[in-house]
Amino acid sequence: MTGADRPLTMEQIDALCAARAASPRPDPPYPYAGPLARHVRDGDRRLLRLTYDGSPASVRLWNFLLTEDERLAQARAAGRRLVGAMKDLGTVAALAYAYPGVTAFYTDGAWWIPCVMEMSEGLLGIASAHGLGEGLCPVRAMLGAFVTRRHFPIPDLLIASVGAVCDDLSAVAQRLESLGHPILWWEMPARRAPEPGEPAVALPGGLRAPAAQVAFVRGELGRVRRALDGLTGHALTDAELAAAIRAANAVRARLAALRELVFTAPACPLPALEHQIAEMLAVHFCSDRDETLRVYEALLEAVRARVAAGTGVLPADAVRVFWVNPVADLRAMNLLEACGGRLCGTDFLFCHALDPLPEDAEPMEALARAALADPMVGPAADRAARIASDAVRFGAEAVVVSRIPGASHCAWEGAAIAEAVRGRLGLPVAEIEVPPLTDALAPSIRARLEALVETARARRTR
Amino acid sequence: MGERLRVAYVSPFVPPEWLEACGAEPLRLRPRRDPRDAVPAAGACAFARAALSAARGGGDVFVFATTCDQMRRAAERAAAGGARVFLLNVPATWQTPAALRLYREELERLARALAAWGGRVPDPAALADAMRRQEALREEVLAEAARRGPRAFDRLFAGPGAHAGPEPPPGRRVPLALVGGPLGAQDAALVDRIASIGGHIVLDGTETGARTLPPRFDRRRIDAEPVAVLVEAYAGSIPDVSRRPDDALYAWLRREVPLSGARGVLLVRPVWCDPWAAHAERIAEATGRPVLSLDLDGDAGARPGMDGRIEAFLEMLR
Numbered sequence: 189m190t191g192a193d194r195p196l197t198m199e200q201i202d203a204l205c206a207a208r209a210a211s212p213r214p215d216p217p218y219p220y221a222g223p224l225a226r227h228v229r230d231g232d233r234r235l236l237r238l239t240y241d242g243s244p245a246s247v248r249l250w251n252f253l254l255t256e257d258e259r260l261a262q263a264r265a266a267g268r269r270l271v272g273a274m275k276d277l278g279t280v281a282a283l284a285y286a287y288p289g290v291t292a293f294y295t296d297g298a299w300w301i302p303c304v305m306e307m308s309e310g311l312l313g314i315a316s317a318h319g320l321g322e323g324l325c326p327v328r329a330m331l332g333a334f335v336t337r338r339h340f341p342i343p344d345l346l347i348a349s350v351g352a353v354c355d356d357l358s359a360v361a362q363r364l365e366s367l368g369h370p371i372l373w374w375e376m377p378a379r380r381a382p383e384p385g386e387p388a389v390a391l392p393g394g395l396r397a398p399a400a401q402v403a404f405v406r407g408e409l410g411r412v413r414r415a416l417d418g419l420t421g422h423a424l425t426d427a428e429l430a431a432a433i434r435a436a437n438a439v440r441a442r443l444a445a446l447r448e449l450v451f452t453a454p455a456c457p458l459p460a461l462e463h464q465i466a467e468m469l470a471v472h473f474c475s476d477r478d479e480t481l482r483v484y485e486a487l488l489e490a491v492r493a494r495v496a497a498g499t500g501v502l503p504a505d506a507v508r509v510f511w512v513n514p515v516a517d518l519r520a521m522n523l524l525e526a527c528g529g530r531l532c533g534t535d536f537l538f539c540h541a542l543d544p545l546p547e548d549a550e551p552m553e554a555l556a557r558a559a560l561a562d563p564m565v566g567p568a569a570d571r572a573a574r575i576a577s578d579a580v581r582f583g584a585e586a587v588v589v590s591r592i593p594g595a596s597h598c599a600w601e602g603a604a605i606a607e608a609v610r611g612r613l614g615l616p617v618a619e620i621e622v623p624p625l626t627d628a629l630a631p632s633i634r635a636r637l638e639a640l641v642e643t644a645r646a647r648r649t650r
Numbered sequence: 651m652g653e654r655l656r657v658a659y660v661s662p663f664v665p666p667e668w669l670e671a672c673g674a675e676p677l678r679l680r681p682r683r684d685p686r687d688a689v690p691a692a693g694a695c696a697f698a699r700a701a702l703s704a705a706r707g708g709g710d711v712f713v714f715a716t717t718c719d720q721m722r723r724a725a726e727r728a729a730a731g732g733a734r735v736f737l738l739n740v741p742a743t744w745q746t747p748a749a750l751r752l753y754r755e756e757l758e759r760l761a762r763a764l765a766a767w768g769g770r771v772p773d774p775a776a777l778a779d780a781m782r783r784q785e786a787l788r789e790e791v792l793a794e795a796a797r798r799g800p801r802a803f804d805r806l807f808a809g810p811g812a813h814a815g816p817e818p819p820p821g822r823r824v825p826l827a828l829v830g831g832p833l834g835a836q837d838a839a840l841v842d843r844i845a846s847i848g849g850h851i852v853l854d855g856t857e858t859g860a861r862t863l864p865p866r867f868d869r870r871r872i873d874a875e876p877v878a879v880l881v882e883a884y885a886g887s888i889p890d891v892s893r894r895p896d897d898a899l900y901a902w903l904r905r906e907v908p909l910s911g912a913r914g915v916l917l918v919r920p921v922w923c924d925p926w927a928a929h930a931e932r933i934a935e936a937t938g939r940p941v942l943s944l945d946l947d948g949d950a951g952a953r954p955g956m957d958g959r960i961e962a963f964l965e966m967l968r
Contacts, residue, residue: 360697
């Protein structure tokens with residue numbers, strides 16, 4: 189780790205930005221360059237408590253992430269149709285971006301607002317006042333964002349997958365509809381293994397599902413497509429959809445390359461926090477697919493340069509940790525590294541948004557297969573199998589199963605995944621719970637992560 | 651003829667008629683959580699945990715339904731533990747022909763599984779007979795419930811009745827509607843507690859009460875197309891909280907609560923049950939009645955704190 193590559197505070201990042209602005213090769217133009225302090229002034233106070241990667245590519249990533257509300261407002265002002273998707277994480281967005289003049293985003297992404305704004309926005313309180321209390325996961329912040337109308341424009345069309353989804357989102361979305369926001373509900377059946385002799389289809393991620401389930405989901409996505417046709421007045425052609433799938437795959441291919449480099453390089457070339465954010469972009473391209481590509485290209489260039497130079501952002505002996513589930517508080521990613529770990533494999537609950545969409549199938553068939561590959565719609569055993577396989581592939585030495593407070597699936601899935609990983613790989617596993625703000629719990633989370641890292645280190649010498 | 655295959659379940663979306671026609675003995679359970687069972691960490695729904703316990707001990711086969719995430723996970727865990735489990739995909743949407751077709755295909759898949767385990771594939775005549783029998787039983791129970799309250803629903807469940815004794819006469823007790831999630835074996839005693847405190851349940855709108863019973867079958871078509879009639883009644887009509895949108899649930903509440911004469915609504919849900927998480931305000935608005943929310947964790951028959959809350963609620967309603 190060199191001096192320039194060490195974790196930086198926001199003030200240090202902003203000083204770097206000021207210096208770079210005067211250099212012969214300045215950062216990319218506004219709004220994707222420049223100091224992060226402006227986002228703090230907008231209320232994103234968590235930025236003051238995080239540490240950052242100092243590369244211009246990472247600063248661009250942060251600025252891109254933190255200006256999505258501006259992009260959505262501009263899209264609305266420019267007359268683009270806004271589609272708010274919920275839950276399927278990746279599939280409906282890929283479909284919606286096939287339409288000219290449509291910007292799609294996942295409104296459930298609002299679950300990070302309480303963290304980023306350190307609860308100052310009051311979204312969880314608003315959710316509680318509407319009956320969505322602490323027994324539900326932080327996705328309830330989404331309802332607050334609809335009530336205040338301060339974090340994103342109200343979409344022209346809301347689309348939610350239901351059925352084999354998490355109960356939290358389903359309950360929050362239903363409450364949202366009861367407040368006068370109509371929702372197009374589409375059904376996602378619980379994915380099951382094909383029965384003996386039953387026609388089956390290969391899904392992304394190495395899964396298989398009965399052909400009948402794929403056909404059903406294809407039909408449901410057909411309903412979504414017709415609704416989008418109606419919204420836009422444009423009858424989408426299969427050729428347009430195929431082009432959108434190729435464009436989505438171009439994004440996913442760059443992210444796949446980034447993941448491979450970050451997880452396999454001898455010295456970690458990108459911090460966990462920036463890596464998690466990079467993965468999040470793939471879900472709906474942070475409302476700008478072209479800029480997502482540019483952000484990934486910049487990150488790849490920075491990471492390749494570090495790998496080629498043999499430099500990293502963490503000590504070379506950092507313990508290689510596979511991380512399961514997204515964290516409600518981004519600071520948890522910093523904590524992992526402060527405890528001596530590095531990211532070496534992830535399952536942030538949207539692996540299906542990272543896998544390439546099949547290009548050898550009809551476009552609607554491709555989307556249906558991808559939707560059914562969602563780790564949340566299938567058995568926890570499928571998810572655990574992929575985690576175990578990826579953990580081996582990336583050489584993980586330990587696994588963190590991060591629980592989302594109140595999430596209906598975490599209580600059951602966490603134990604199943606932990607048992608499977610321990611049983612198959614014999615790796616040490618820690619289950620932790622990460623609330624939207626970890627400050628009060630940081631000592632106990634830290635203690636658990638340190639114990640995990642120490643255990644993994646001790647295994648090296650055996 | 652050997653003993654019939656015993657098929658246990660807890661979901662109202664599992665039709666006992668279908669199980670009968672498959673040659674099985676349907677056992678709808680009010681599950682009881684076995685404290686000795688290893689259960690998932692905090693955050694797991696009390697009723698799903700009880701269903702997991704039941705799956706490990708009741709029946710030859712346990713049929714779970716996908717109406718909530720936690721039951722789906724409980725089914726996986728039961729299967730992983732060696733229980734013979736069938737997970738029935740019940741669509742959350744109900745307004746499309748595709749959703750009804752999905753449910754029908756799931757029933758057919760269930761029939762094939764039961765046939766492989768010792769049951770049989772149902773024939774239409776046997777199914778129509780079973781539908782008439784089960785419907786007659788439900789109508790008897792509903793008539794009895796109108797006279798003597800929620801205790802009447804015990805007849806729809808396997809095992810001994812969940813209640814301590816006969817329903818005391820209403821007297822001057824406050825008429826209440828009980829609405830919400832399912833009552834497990836330990837929670838069914840809540841009805842007795844309410845009676846002892848001064849309340850009188852005039853409408854059982856829990857998942858284990860009147861609300862989730864299918865409507866009357868279409869008699870004109872029952873012989874010609876019994877499967878379609880069954881599917882329409884179960885997948886197309888039960889006003890459950892899991893349906894999206896949940897319009898049918900609210901239509902039922904708007905109709906039944908005022909009809910029942912209830913002065914207030916007790917909204918019950920198992921601890922950590924998300925589907926019932928945000929309904930108190932909506933139910934109050936829909937029914938025009940005050941609502942008291944109660945979380946159940948498998949010991950509702952003996953919780954002094956809960957008694958105090960109910961007493962205060964009744965006092966307000968008097």
